[in-house]
Amino acid sequence: MSTPNMEVLKIFIPFIVMLIIIGFYYVLMTKNLIRILLGLEIITKAAILAIIVAGYVTNNMAMAQSLVIIIIIIEVFVIAVAAGVIIHIYKQTGSVDVRSIRNLKG
Amino acid sequence: MSLILIILIILIVTAMMVVFSSKLIIGAISLALTSIMITILMFQLNSPLAAVFELSICAGLITVIFITTISFVKPATEEELIVSRKRRLKKYIYLPVLVAIAGYLVSLAIRPLSLKLPEIIQETNVRNVLWNLRQVDLLGQAIVLLIGVFGIVVLFKEGRKK
Numbered sequence: 001m002s003t004p005n006m007e008v009l010k011i012f013i014p015f016i017v018m019l020i021i022i023g024f025y026y027v028l029m030t031k032n033l034i035r036i037l038l039g040l041e042i043i044t045k046a047a048i049l050a051i052i053v054a055g056y057v058t059n060n061m062a063m064a065q066s067l068v069i070i071i072i073i074i075e076v077f078v079i080a081v082a083a084g085v086i087i088h089i090y091k092q093t094g095s096v097d098v099r100s101i102r103n104l105k106g
Numbered sequence: 107m108s109l110i111l112i113i114l115i116i117l118i119v120t121a122m123m124v125v126f127s128s129k130l131i132i133g134a135i136s137l138a139l140t141s142i143m144i145t146i147l148m149f150q151l152n153s154p155l156a157a158v159f160e161l162s163i164c165a166g167l168i169t170v171i172f173i174t175t176i177s178f179v180k181p182a183t184e185e186e187l188i189v190s191r192k193r194r195l196k197k198y199i200y201l202p203v204l205v206a207i208a209g210y211l212v213s214l215a216i217r218p219l220s221l222k223l224p225e226i227i228q229e230t231n232v233r234n235v236l237w238n239l240r241q242v243d244l245l246g247q248a249i250v251l252l253i254g255v256f257g258i259v260v261l262f263k264e265g266r267k268k
Contacts, residue, residue, distance in 0.1 A: 006220065008151075011107070014213040015114045018205045022121045025204070029197050034175060038133050041168065042121050045144055048160070056151040062235040068156040069236070070247050072163050077254030079168055083175040084261035090179055 005057045012053045019046035033086045033096045037079060044075050110150055117143040118205070125198055128191045130179075134172040141165035155232050 023042035030036060048068050055064020086096060093100040120143060123136035141164040148157035182190065236244070 010216055013216055014209040017212045018209045021205050021208050025201050026125050061153050062232045065153045065156040065232045066236040069159050072159050074250050081257040083171050087178050
């Protein structure tokens with residue numbers, strides 16, 4: 001016998017996996033640094049959704065919500081610093097292509 | 107439950123829009139739409155506090171950061187857009203098929219699954235969890251915030267020198 005919570009888990013898991021695949025495929029296939037960040041965001045969203053669903057299924061929403069809040073705040077700083085680095089790379093090389101930063105000058 | 111299913115499908119469609127958009131700005135806005143869908147799902151799953159954070163920070167602040175970054179970068183010309191659109195289609199044409207197959211296989215694999223889920227309802231107050239149970243996490247979070255601020259300050263300082 002499956003409980004209602006178990007049904008929720010069974011509905012959500014395929015979509016979470018799909019979201020992770022979309023993010024990974026995007027990160028692996030693109031060469032634009034901004035697009036890589038967009039892909040990273042998609043993967044993070046899948047992780048956030050997985051944590052919320054896990055909290056709902058185990059009747060522990062408070063813990064799940066506190067975890068999600070911490071993840072979101074760290075995510076913002078990762079994106080902000082990465083965006084700053086991308087702008088600097090653009091100023092240095094004139095491009096946001098990952099192939100333009102192959103030549104490290106030590 | 108059907109509402110949740112519809113929102114989940116829209117979520118996948120908006121994530122696909124991020125991948126297939128030839129203009130970066132449309133990609134960033136599609137990502138904001140993805141965030142909004144996740145917010146609705148969070149409200150459906152009884153987590154309003156996390157939903158508010160998701161809506162204000164992920165759909166708001168992160169979209170602003172992305173649009174600011176995109177505005178710093180030189181926009182692509184019409185010819186470049188046409189070329190990149192063709193390349194993009196070639197690159198990502200298999201993605202919807204791959205995603206659909208993976209989703210179907212996973213749903214088939216978990217159908218016979220029956221886990222024993224805990225029935226005990228633990229701490230229900232988010233504030234108690236955040237401030238009493240997860241103090242070490244908060245310390246780590248404060249350190250990450252500090253490092254983030256230093257990172258941004260260093261980046262902008264270098265820009266000013268030039």
